[in-house]
Amino acid sequence: MMPSESEVVLSVRDLDTVISTKMGSFSAVDRVSFDVRRGETLGIVGESGSGKSMTGLSLLRLLPRHAASIVGGSVKLGETELLDLNEPEMRKIRGREIAMILQDPQTSLNPAFTVGDQIMEALRLHRKPGKGGYLAMAVEALRKVRVAAPEMRVSAYPHQMSGGMRQRVVGAIAISCRPQIIIADEPTTSLDVTVQAQYLRLLRELQEETGLSIIFITHDFGIVARVCHRLAVMYAGQIVETGPVRQIFERPSHPYTEALLASVPRLHRQTGRLPSITGQPPALWNKPKGCRFAPRCPYADARCHAEEPPVFDLGGTGVMQHSARCWRLQP
Amino acid sequence: MHMSTPASAEAPAIRKNRARFLRPGGYPVVPIVILTLVLIVPALFSPWLAPYGAEETDLRTRLAPPVFFGGSWDHMLGTDRLGRDVLSRTMYGARYALSISAVGILVGVVIGSTLGLIAGYARGWFDTVIMRLVDISLALPAMLLALALAALSGPSFRSVIIVVAFVLWAYFARQVRAEVLSLRELDYVALAVVAGSSHLTILRRHILVNVMNTIVVLATLQVGIVITLEASLSFLGIGIPRPTPTWGLLVSDGRQLLTSAWWLSFFPGLAILLTVLSVNLFGDWLRDRLDPKQRTI
Amino acid sequence: MQKFLLIRTTEALIALWAITLIVFGLMHLSGNPVGALLPDDASQEQIDFLIQKLGLDKPLYVQYFTFIANALQGDFGMSMKWPREEAMQVVLNRLPATLLLGGTAMGLSIVIAVPLGVVSAVRKGTLVDSIAQAVALVGQSMPSFWLGIILIWIFAVWLNWLPTSGGGSVRHLVLPAIAIAWFQISALTRLTRSAMLEVLDAEYIKLARAKGVSENKIVWKHALRNAAIVPLTYFGVLAGSVLTGSVVIETVFSWPGLGWVAIEAIKARDFPVVQSVVIVFAIIFILSNLVVDLLYAYVDPRIR
Numbered sequence: 001m002m003p004s005e006s007e008v009v010l011s012v013r014d015l016d017t018v019i020s021t022k023m024g025s026f027s028a029v030d031r032v033s034f035d036v037r038r039g040e041t042l043g044i045v046g047e048s049g050s051g052k053s054m055t056g057l058s059l060l061r062l063l064p065r066h067a068a069s070i071v072g073g074s075v076k077l078g079e080t081e082l083l084d085l086n087e088p089e090m091r092k093i094r095g096r097e098i099a100m101i102l103q104d105p106q107t108s109l110n111p112a113f114t115v116g117d118q119i120m121e122a123l124r125l126h127r128k129p130g131k132g133g134y135l136a137m138a139v140e141a142l143r144k145v146r147v148a149a150p151e152m153r154v155s156a157y158p159h160q161m162s163g164g165m166r167q168r169v170v171g172a173i174a175i176s177c178r179p180q181i182i183i184a185d186e187p188t189t190s191l192d193v194t195v196q197a198q199y200l201r202l203l204r205e206l207q208e209e210t211g212l213s214i215i216f217i218t219h220d221f222g223i224v225a226r227v228c229h230r231l232a233v234m235y236a237g238q239i240v241e242t243g244p245v246r247q248i249f250e251r252p253s254h255p256y257t258e259a260l261l262a263s264v265p266r267l268h269r270q271t272g273r274l275p276s277i278t279g280q281p282p283a284l285w286n287k288p289k290g291c292r293f294a295p296r297c298p299y300a301d302a303r304c305h306a307e308e309p310p311v312f313d314l315g316g317t318g319v320m321q322h323s324a325r326c327w328r329l330q331p
Numbered sequence: 332m333h334m335s336t337p338a339s340a341e342a343p344a345i346r347k348n349r350a351r352f353l354r355p356g357g358y359p360v361v362p363i364v365i366l367t368l369v370l371i372v373p374a375l376f377s378p379w380l381a382p383y384g385a386e387e388t389d390l391r392t393r394l395a396p397p398v399f400f401g402g403s404w405d406h407m408l409g410t411d412r413l414g415r416d417v418l419s420r421t422m423y424g425a426r427y428a429l430s431i432s433a434v435g436i437l438v439g440v441v442i443g444s445t446l447g448l449i450a451g452y453a454r455g456w457f458d459t460v461i462m463r464l465v466d467i468s469l470a471l472p473a474m475l476l477a478l479a480l481a482a483l484s485g486p487s488f489r490s491v492i493i494v495v496a497f498v499l500w501a502y503f504a505r506q507v508r509a510e511v512l513s514l515r516e517l518d519y520v521a522l523a524v525v526a527g528s529s530h531l532t533i534l535r536r537h538i539l540v541n542v543m544n545t546i547v548v549l550a551t552l553q554v555g556i557v558i559t560l561e562a563s564l565s566f567l568g569i570g571i572p573r574p575t576p577t578w579g580l581l582v583s584d585g586r587q588l589l590t591s592a593w594w595l596s597f598f599p600g601l602a603i604l605l606t607v608l609s610v611n612l613f614g615d616w617l618r619d620r621l622d623p624k625q626r627t628i
Numbered sequence: 629m630q631k632f633l634l635i636r637t638t639e640a641l642i643a644l645w646a647i648t649l650i651v652f653g654l655m656h657l658s659g660n661p662v663g664a665l666l667p668d669d670a671s672q673e674q675i676d677f678l679i680q681k682l683g684l685d686k687p688l689y690v691q692y693f694t695f696i697a698n699a700l701q702g703d704f705g706m707s708m709k710w711p712r713e714e715a716m717q718v719v720l721n722r723l724p725a726t727l728l729l730g731g732t733a734m735g736l737s738i739v740i741a742v743p744l745g746v747v748s749a750v751r752k753g754t755l756v757d758s759i760a761q762a763v764a765l766v767g768q769s770m771p772s773f774w775l776g777i778i779l780i781w782i783f784a785v786w787l788n789w790l791p792t793s794g795g796g797s798v799r800h801l802v803l804p805a806i807a808i809a810w811f812q813i814s815a816l817t818r819l820t821r822s823a824m825l826e827v828l829d830a831e832y833i834k835l836a837r838a839k840g841v842s843e844n845k846i847v848w849k850h851a852l853r854n855a856a857i858v859p860l861t862y863f864g865v866l867a868g869s870v871l872t873g874s875v876v877i878e879t880v881f882s883w884p885g886l887g888w889v890a891i892e893a894i895k896a897r898d899f900p901v902v903q904s905v906v907i908v909f910a911i912i913f914i915l916s917n918l919v920v921d922l923l924y925a926y927v928d929p930r931i932r
Contacts, residue, residue: 062837065754087843095840102838112853122839137708173839470643472868472913474875474905479651482894482902559771563876566773566790567891582774586880589792591775599876600774 006319007062008102009180009213010036010098015073017051017058019284020066026284028054028068030237034310036131036181037206040328041214041230043245044258045221047281050235052217056183059215060094077180096126098176104143105166109158115142115169116154119176126177138206142169146202164195168202168291175206181213189222200227226247230319233257236281236292243322253314253324255297303327359616361611369605373425381419382407385576389414397594409594411584421599424578427571428606432557435492439499440550446541450512452530452538461504468501473560481569491570495557506549509543516574544621551614554606562603578603634805636921640914650875651903652695675914699907705900707893715900719889719908722774725795726885727912730870737812737866739819742852742859744813745820750823750847760817767814772873776807776880793882804881808873816859827851860923867916871909 017029029051036042046052051075057063058070061082075082077097082090094100102108110118119138123129130137142150145168158166167187174182184203185322198323206212216228224231224245230277231248233241242252252258259277279296284290290307294300304327312329314322356457373380395415396402408417450461473494480490514520515538523533564570565579573580578599585596686694690748698704705716746758783803784792791800827833828851836850837843875887886905893901 060838062834091840091842093840094838100838102831104831104837108835110832110836112852121836125840165711170835172836190782308764445662455924467643470914470917471647471874474872475647475909475913476650477904478875478890478894480908482897482899562771563872564775567772567876567879569891569894579771579773582771582777586777588783593781593785595826596774596777600771600777602769603774606748608766611765611769620745627785 004262006038008035009038009057009078010215011074011076012059013074013076015055015058015075016071017054017063017068018071019054019068021284023285027287028237029058031073032234032237033240034232034239034242036213036215038180038213039211040230040319041203041207041216041228043216043218043224043231044234045218045224045231045236049281050234050282052219052234053185054196056100056185056215056217059102059183059259060098061090062094062171089099092126093177095122096177097179098181098183099177100180100185101167101170101174101182101184103189105163105170106172106190109166111158114155114157115161116156118156119169119173122176126262133185137176138172141172144175144206145169145172147172160316164191164199167191167195167199171199171202171206175210175212178210179212181215183217185217186219187216187265189218189220196223203227221260233260236287238292238325239311240293240326241314241324243324244320247316247320247322254294254326255323257324258297262321291325299328301327359613362612362616365605366613368608369609370425370429374429377422377426378483381416381422381550383416384403385415386574387415387419387424394588394592395597396592400594408598409592411592411595412588413515417581417594417598420576420581421578421602424576424599424602425606427575427577428558428561428603429572431488431491431495431561431577432554433497434497435561436550438492439496440503440512440546442496443500443503444507444546446500447507447589448511448539448542450504451508452515456509463506465501465504468497469505470600473498477532477564477569486564486569486572488571491561491564494564495560499553499557502553503546503549507542510545511538514538514541524628534579548614548618548621551610551617554614555610557609558603558607588589606611632925633922636918643914644910645908648699653694653793671786699700699719704904704907707901710749710884710898710901715898716904718901719886719904722885722889724906725883726874726878726887729804729883729885730806730867730874731802732801733808733812733870734866734872736805736809737816738859740809741816742856745853745859746824746847746855748817748821749824749828757821761821764814764817767810768818770810772807772811772881773876775810776804776877779803779807780881795883795885800881800883804877804883807844807877807880808870811873814870815860815869819862820855820859823855824851827855830854838888857924862916863923864917865921867920868913871913 012035013033015029015032016027018025020029020184032051032055034042035042044052044055054063054068058083059075061068061070070083073083077093080093082093083094107140109115115122116135116138119141122143123134123137139150139154142153147153147165147168153161153165158169161169167190170187187203188199191199199255200223203214207214213226216224218224228245231241231243231245232239233248235253241252243246243253243256247259249261252261256277263276277296282292282295289304290297290303290305291300292311293296294304299302307327309325309327309330311323311325312331314324314329316322354455390411391409391414392406393412395406395410395414397409397417398404398407399407405419406416408421411420446461450458456516470513476497477490477494480493484490506546520533520537523537528536559571562577562579562582566583567579568583570579571577582596585592585594585599588595702716707713707715707718710718746759748757751757765783780792780803783790790803791797796801824847828847829892833846833850836846841850874885875890877883878885878887879891885907890902890905893905
């Protein structure tokens with residue numbers, strides 16, 4: 001279910017984010033580029049430490065002030081360059097144009113305020129009151145995320161709700177101001193499997209109803225298949241492959257993607273042992289000179305170890321555009 | 332395509348830890364030096380190091396100011412109404428500060444830790460009773476007890492020890508019990524039980540050893556409180572009785588002559604401040620080293 | 629909520645009862661109870677007479693019940709140091725002065741320490757933070773009676789801006805209140821700072837930022853609301869600390885409150901008054917703990 005050719009709502013080019021540690025400054029997000037279209041779900045997939053969460057935070061410029069900062073690149077929402085905005089201007093974007101959902105529903109909601117208060121806070125910041133005022137709007141937001149008896153739930157405290165319901169509340173906060181894009185950082189990782197499925201379906205329905213774009217950050221390839229239209233695979237701070245989900249699954253072009261797909265257990269295949277990728281991703285301060293995946297790559301040759309490969313275009317335009325960062329693809 | 336470097340273009344500078352100078356090489360040098368000079372050396376060696384005796388009077392040099400305020404090097408920190416040397420009396424005062432805190436803490440810690448150990452390990456009604464006592468004990472400020480004791484039996488060394496032990500035991504009982512509760516759930520304790528070790532052996536070999544760290548850190552952090560408490564009680568006249576020259580008593584005596592001889596109260600009080608400060612810093616360092624989960628800062 | 633209140637009140641009453649036991653018990657454990665009440669050269673006749681008059685020859689439990697019965701009526705006997713005054717009355721006369729001093733000190737502490745702790749946490753690592761932390765550390769290590777004396781020396785003796793001792797006016801209140809508050813401010817600032825630091829790291833703070841909430845609101849509304857429970861817990865300790873502090877500081881400044889009465893009574897061996905003071909102190913202390921628990925429940929909805 002691929003959306004037809006639609007406009008690009010977010011355009012990221014060569015985003016560079018640096019982390020400061022006791023041992024010095026290191027690149028965590030390295031020349032990351034991708035587009036997000038209206039009504040599309042882009043998955044950013046990678047292991048922990050690949051830089052995917054950092055990318056998400058960088059888009060909203062929510063990096064911890066003294067520990068990390070964006071040092072280069074461009075993030076354009078429509079015509080607006082987000083990296084040029086000052087803080088008050090950026091605050092108008094947050095929650096209003098781009099919203100965020102975090103991983104752990106347990107800790108995402110402030111325990112001292114009711115669920116309704118927290119939704120209404122977002123509403124007050126970004127929208128004018130409709131009929132019935134902000135309270136009615138909050139109830140409506142809860143209804144949209146399929147929370148039962150929203151009029152009662154609106155005055156409940158987070159600790160009085162289950163994990164799945166809390167995550168819905170987080171979703172309600174996110175959609176309440178009708179953003180163009182939602183950045184969802186591992187939204188289902190902390191949920192039970194059945195609850196997970198319900199939540200993913202909810203996101204899909206919201207997207208179909210409103211034309212919402214979603215950037216779905218996850219490490220779980222299985223989820224990606226169900227939810228995303230396009231995929232960006234990240235490794236050691238770089239995007240190594242971008243393309244339509246189906247195509248990537250059928251014809252992975254980067255050895256890392258290939259290995260990841262091979263390690264996902266599938267019901268219809270009988271496997272003896274689950275294949276896993278040998279080795280570890282490189283440490284932040286110890287990135288190899290050439291291709292970052294070369295040390296673990298079964299196809300790596302001398303050039304791979306010596307020179308970093310550029311991104312090669314594999315054809316397709318717009319939503320079908322497919323590219324990967326690997327020397328084997330050089331024509 | 333817009334290429335720009337946003338406002339915070341440079342990578343954020345790594346914040347230097349300003350407290351580094353207090354701990355060159357990671358050891359709390361300054362606190363230890365101060366502690367040694369102000370508390371330990373005088374406490375142990377004042378009979379040989381103090382320039383004068385604690386009760387040595389010299390009416391010719393009464394109320395002499397300290398050396399940089401018009402006095403002489405003979406009496407560096409001045410003298411009191413009877414010509415007694417402030418420096419010497421302050422040095423002798425250190426003995427009482429050290430001995431009271433040592434004895435008081437020992438009593439409080441031993442009682443509290445033992446009870447906490449047993450309560451945490453044995454559970455059951457013993458645990459409940461002890462914890463109720465702990466709650467009540469923690470609910471009562473030490474001052475109440477001190478007042479009551481002083482009214483009844485008059486100020487004495489013994490009543491100070493009782494007050495100190497009272498203040499400490501409940502706190503230690505609670506902390507030790509909490510530690511024991513988590514330790515006894517660990518696998519190697521279960522293994523020891525299964526292997527047939529007696530409870531006493533288990534307590535001694537497995538649990539006590541681990542609890543020791545916590546006890547030592549907590550005890551160090553309490554020294555400051557105990558010294559201040561003792562000084563306050565002596566200042567009020569309900570602690571160690573006259574004429575023992577404790578720091579609290581020295582400050583109290585100096586209060587009468589504040590307008591004319593400020594040094595009488597100032598230096599003994601300064602000794603208390605420096606001692607408590609260094610002990611606190613040292614205790615913080617010790618806690619970071621031995622038991623980081625106690626950190627609150 | 630009702631149940632919570634009921635439980636806490638019951639516990640408070642039990643604690644109070646325990647104190648009456650202690651006060652009563654100590655008096656009888658110390659051997660001859662009349663020894664404190666009579667001059668050393670009293671004859672055996674006089675001793676016997678007093679024992680009978682005070683009912684000290686009756687069995688212990690009878691004495692205890694008499695004690696409690698009298699106590700509930702507010703009768704603790706006659707003061708010896710202040711002739712012709714009832715012991716409890718002596719104490720109650722001085723109660724307002726201590727409440728004023730203690731209340732001012734606590735108010736000062738909260739008003740200064742909490743914002744200072746918050747600012748310190750927000751500006752962690754800066755000069756403001758380092759200074760605040762250093763001052764707090766020294767403040768916690770300083771004996772309050774010494775601070776009181778130093779304050780007197782600087783402001784009353786040297787600068788002559790404020791009176792050296794006594795009570796009766798706002799000018800008299802300033803130095804003693806500061807002397808008590810100093811320690812509390814130091815402790816409370818450190819506590820608030822560390823609580824804020826922990827809260828500011830939480831996920832819900834990150835989410836609030838993602839909603840577009842301003843940094844000011846993040847700190848003072850979202851974070852503080854959750855961090856506040858830590859200084860609030862300290863509040864209970866604060867009350868006891870202020871109480872203890874007031875005994876010392878009232879003595880330093882000759883502020884005519886409960887603490888001052890207590891020490892004077894002890895010096896004069898006026899036992900009924902000491903008893904009364906201890907009971908009153910205990911009541912104040914237990915009450916303030918109760919109030920703290922109620923505030924606790926209000927701030928943290930999870931407890932309700």
